[in-house]
Amino acid sequence: MTQTNSSIGIRQLLDMQKQAFIEEAAASADVRMQRIQQVIDMLVEHKEALCQAMGEDFGGRPAVFSLANDILGSLSSLKHARDHLKGWLGDSERPSVKPFDMFGATAWVKYQPKGVIGIIGTWNAPLFTLLSPLACAFAAGNRAVLKPSEIAPRTAQVLAEAVAKRFDPQVLAVVQGGPEVAAAFAEQPWNHLVFTGSTSVGKLIMAAAARNLVPVTLELGGKSPVLVGDSADIANAAERIAVGKSLNSGQLCVSPDVVWVHESRLQALADGIASQYQALYPSVTGNADMTPVINERHHARVKAYVDDAKARGLTVLEVGAAQAGADRRLPLALVINPPAEAEISRHEIFGPAVVLRSFLNIRDAVAAINAGERPLALYYFGSDETEQNWVLDNTLSGGVSINDVVMHPALEDAPFGGVGASGMGHYHGREGFLEFSHARSVYKAGNHDPRREWGMLPPYNEQFAQMLQAAVTP
Numbered sequence: 233m234t235q236t237n238s239s240i241g242i243r244q245l246l247d248m249q250k251q252a253f254i255e256e257a258a259a260s261a262d263v264r265m266q267r268i269q270q271v272i273d274m275l276v277e278h279k280e281a282l283c284q285a286m287g288e289d290f291g292g293r294p295a296v297f298s299l300a301n302d303i304l305g306s307l308s309s310l311k312h313a314r315d316h317l318k319g320w321l322g323d324s325e326r327p328s329v330k331p332f333d334m335f336g337a338t339a340w341v342k343y344q345p346k347g348v349i350g351i352i353g354t355w356n357a358p359l360f361t362l363l364s365p366l367a368c369a370f371a372a373g374n375r376a377v378l379k380p381s382e383i384a385p386r387t388a389q390v391l392a393e394a395v396a397k398r399f400d401p402q403v404l405a406v407v408q409g410g411p412e413v414a415a416a417f418a419e420q421p422w423n424h425l426v427f428t429g430s431t432s433v434g435k436l437i438m439a440a441a442a443r444n445l446v447p448v449t450l451e452l453g454g455k456s457p458v459l460v461g462d463s464a465d466i467a468n469a470a471e472r473i474a475v476g477k478s479l480n481s482g483q484l485c486v487s488p489d490v491v492w493v494h495e496s497r498l499q500a501l502a503d504g505i506a507s508q509y510q511a512l513y514p515s516v517t518g519n520a521d522m523t524p525v526i527n528e529r530h531h532a533r534v535k536a537y538v539d540d541a542k543a544r545g546l547t548v549l550e551v552g553a554a555q556a557g558a559d560r561r562l563p564l565a566l567v568i569n570p571p572a573e574a575e576i577s578r579h580e581i582f583g584p585a586v587v588l589r590s591f592l593n594i595r596d597a598v599a600a601i602n603a604g605e606r607p608l609a610l611y612y613f614g615s616d617e618t619e620q621n622w623v624l625d626n627t628l629s630g631g632v633s634i635n636d637v638v639m640h641p642a643l644e645d646a647p648f649g650g651v652g653a654s655g656m657g658h659y660h661g662r663e664g665f666l667e668f669s670h671a672r673s674v675y676k677a678g679n680h681d682p683r684r685e686w687g688m689l690p691p692y693n694e695q696f697a698q699m700l701q702a703a704v705t706p
Contacts, residue, residue, distance in 0.1 A: 242377075242413075245405055246420050249348045249375045252402040258344065259373040261318050267370045268314040270398050271363060272307060278394045279303050285386040286358060291524045291560055297480065302359035305642075306367075309360075309660065312644040313367040320371065320665045329675065336678025343669040345373030346447075347423030352414060352437070354428045355383035355526055356483040356582075359391065361428040365449070366404075368664030374424075375403050379417045382410045383526060415440065422446050424668055428485070430580075431605075431653050449657030449667060452650050453580050454607035455489040458637065459597055459623055460501060461614025462494055468635070469613040470504025473586075476637035477505075477564065478512050481523040481584045483530075486609040488637050489581050492597040495590035502549055502566050502588055509551045509564045516563050517555040524560035525583055531560045534583030537576040538565040546570050594619065598626055605653035606630075611637045630654050 259267075275282070279299065286298040324341040327333065349369040353362035362378045369376050378395070380388035385408075392406035399405070407417060418425065418440035427437040428451040441448045460469050477488050493501045513522050525531040541548050552563035565585040570577050576587055591597040601610075610629035612620055620634060630650040631640040641648050649658025657667055683689050687696040 242407055242417055242420055245377060245401065245407070246348055246350075246422065249377065249402055249405075250423075253345070253347050253375055261321055264317055264370055264373055265314050267403060268310050268317075268367060271366065271370070271404075272310050272314070274394050274398050275303055275307055275310075275359075275363070278390065281390050282359060282387065282394075285390040286384065288386045289355070289358070289384040290526055292520065293480075293523045294521055297523060301480065302357055305357070305360045306363035308642070308644055309364040309367040312661070313371040313665070316645075316662070317371040317665065320662050323674075326673075331682070332678060335680045335682060338676045338678075340674050342672045342674055343372070343666065344672055346668055346670050347374060349374045349376045349424045349426065349668060350379065350417060350420060350422040351376055351426040352379045352417060352428065353381055354485075355381035356480060356485070357428075358384040358387040361451070362391070365426045365659045365664070368659045369424075369426075369668045371665050372668040374668055376405075377417075378404070378406045379414060380406065380408065382408070382414070419443065420446075424449070426657075426659075427451070434655065447657075449659065450650065450655040451485065451648075452608065452653065452655040453485040453582070454605055454650075454654040455580055456486055456607045456609040456611070456629070457597075457601050458488045458491040458611040458613070459594060459601075460491065460493040460497070461594060461612065461616055461619050461623075462497075463616040463619065464613035464635075465615075466497055466500050467504055470501055471508045472613075472636050474505045474508035474512065474564075477584070477586055478509060478522075479638060481525060481562070482564075482586070483523065483526065483582055484638065485582075486631075486638050486641055487582070488586060488611060489607075490587045490589060492589050492591055492594070492601075494594075495592060498568070498588060498590045502568065505566060505586075506549055506551045506564075513552060513564075516552040516561050517558045519561060522561050525562060526560075528560070530583065531562065534562060534581065534585060537579065537581060537583075538567065538585055540575040541565075541567045541570055544570070544574060546574070594623070598623065601627060606651045608650045608654035609633070609638070609640070628652075 283295045283298040287293045287295055326339045326341060328337040328339040351362055351365055358381055366376055380391055388408050392408055395404055395406045418437045421444040425441050425446050426449045427434060431452045434450045434452045438448055458473060473488055513519055525534060547568040549566040550563045554562055562584045567576050567587050569589055570587060606628050608630040610627055610632050612623050612634050614620055628651055633639045645661040647658035647663035648660045649655055659667055687693045
């Protein structure tokens with residue numbers, strides 16, 4: 233098992249992979265596919281142990297969700313990269329420099345691996361946030377070192393053992409440890425660094441990477457809004473919001489955080505979400521189908537948001553009831569129109585609670601969304617295509633799902649990533665391949681150089697000056 237707990241050890245591992253990368257030169261398409269296939273085979277072999285570990289880390293996360301989200305989600309990314317990377321590898325021909333193109337000069341862009349990619353995952357999707365970007369990193373011909381979240385230590389341990397069983401650490405390795413190890417990891421001179429997590433920690437990661445001018449991909453989060461247009465089917469919107477919010481008990485970076493709806497339909501939507509969620513989870517405490525909040529700190533954090541709303545006298549609709557101290561499962565809390573200073577308004581919820589806000593005109597809701605940070609996801613419900621397109625044109629988010637929530641990250645042939653406070657860069661599909669590749673411009677001269685005979689070299693003549701003047705056109 234590769235377990236490294238010091239900055240020196242991490243650096244030794246990085247240097248070892250960099251040297252191996254240099255000695256290998258460009259990995260062939262077959263080698264890249266074989267490495268991706270090794271990860272696929274590893275997941276298939278260890279799926280039960282990994283699902284069990286994730287269940288233990290969460291204190292009862294349903295194995296079916298771990299299988300769907302982390303095992304099959306990762307396999308989808310890996311298989312897409314494996315099956316398409318040969319089509320991504322070719323050089324891209326470009327127009328050459330005029331007038332030298334008339335004498336045989338050519339140009340192209342060559343996509344080359346950057347080298348060694350450091351990938352820091354998060355606890356809420358402890359495999360997917362490591363292995364989905366790894367699929368693109370391997371497709372681009374890189375080597376990688378993974379840093380799983382210490383908040384999911386059992387999953388990290390099983391993954392480290394599985395990786396060590398199948399991979400030479402010169403190709404892929406796992407580093408385990410707490411925040412101090414993560415900080416040391418971020419300080420290394422990687423050829424590219426990927427981080428998934430909170431915006432606050434993302435700032436620290438970017439600052440650490442900047443000291444070595446390491447390019448970063450940051451997958452963060454934010455208060456992902458839902459806009460329910462007047463043309464929306466309220467029953468359908470309520471069901472899909474309830475289903476989306478229930479996934480991992482809201483502990484997803486693209487989970488709906490704030491739902492906007494016309495004031496005349498606010499109560500109907502709130503009642504609909506509550507009814508649909510109640511049907512999914514008739515009970516809370518001990519419900520094996522419900523994912524607990526990951527640990528006591530996050531359980532207390534989410535509960536504090538809801539308690540603050542209650543203390544302010546706000547309308548809070550709770551779906552179900554939890555037995556205090558029995559486990560970390562919480563009922564879904566719907567908080568109606570909280571003020572900006574409320575705790576639940578100020579922070580990304582990342583748990584089983586959601587804010588409902590009313591509007592008189594959807595343009596006011598869009599203005600309020602645009603006044604805040606750009607979120608990782610935005611959702612729109614409605615059948616009015618004119619309004620739908622207006623929303624798309626007048627908002628900016630990492631990605632969008634229309635008439636559903638939490639679905640666009642599953643698009644393997646489209647980029648997944650944030651913008652502004654919700655992150656930068658992306659993975660999935662060819663865009664992910666490009667993220668971990670260096671686009672290298674190449675110019676190749678023709679057999680004849682006309683510059684001297686055209687008076688383009690010193691000593692310059694008047695004919696050349698006139699030619700340049702004639703070229704200056706609007």
